[in-house]
Amino acid sequence: MKTRILIGMAAWALATPLLAQQPDPHAGHAMSAHEPSTPAQPATINPALPPDANRAAGAIKASPRHGEYVDVKVPGSTTPITTWVVYPERKDKAGVVIVIHEIFGLTDWIRGVADQLARDGFIAVAPDLLSGKGPNGGGSAELGQDNATKVIRTLTPEYVDAALDAVREYAIKLPAANGKSGVVGFCWGGTASFAYATNQPALNAAVVYYGTSPQDTAAYHRITAPVLGLYGGDDARVDATIPTAQENMKKLNKPYDPHVFEGAGHGFLRQQDGKEGANMKATEQAWPFTITFFREHLK
DSSP states (O other): OOOEEEOOOOOOOOOGGGGGTOOOOOHHHHHHTTSOOSSOOOSSOOTTSOOOTTTHHHHHHHOOSOEEEEEEOOTTOSSOEEEEEEOOOOSSOEEEEEEEOOTTOSOHHHHHHHHHHHHTTOEEEEEOTTTTOSTTSOOHHHHHHHHHHHHGGGOOHHHHHHHHHHHHHHHHTSTTEEEEEEEEEETHHHHHHHHHHTTOTTOOEEEEESOOOOOOGGGGGGOOSOEEEEEEEEOHHHHTTHHHHHHHHHHTTOOEEEEEEEEEETTTTTOTTOGGGHHHHHHHHHHHHHHHHHHHHOO
């Protein structure tokens, strides 16, 4: 399947060993979470899209959906994984989506994405994979963004998989869950999402936002879930790994649907007002793709 290069339009209103070793390409949009954005955030907010980093805290506070922190036990570990869980407002049971955070850890923005997934009908669970890694036993909040980016590099692929397995097992057994599960990750978490698809055969769907693809070709043989890839056109480091996934998934007759959004940068969903409008155009297309994909595979 050919990579799709997409120009924005109005929308509806990676290898496992790399997890602990990949370079840090995130400095640019990390800064945007704390400084005023240019241009200013549009006055009209699209409720069908997740908030960007600047609006996430307010969106969470205003949300009518039930969100709570839970501690999920990991077999063989004395440290539970603190996990943000948000429930949709619906009568029937829902599919579960695990939200894997960026290199910055579990932030308000990731919680805002989880809340939007719940608004769209899914039980969203966002684990803090830095739980217990702070100097006083805390997680992402205690570490802060700068330290989180350092500590996250010490996480082994085995630890990440074990934590995600525990969170998935907890979530699919919730009374409101229908037993289906998917995963979505961003940046570092996008790489982790693709890697998790290679190691969890019971996964029903995986979405990769601007994360690198597995470079170990043997890993693709283990994938059973369809994979959706969403990438910024101005992100050569990540985009250079797409052909490996295309070639191997096609060879094995496994679904992989990559979309590259022209002009958008790395981290476009977090920094929606960046790249002179290209990031917002990418967001307006990528999020509907995400929801349609999960609705198809988690029903």
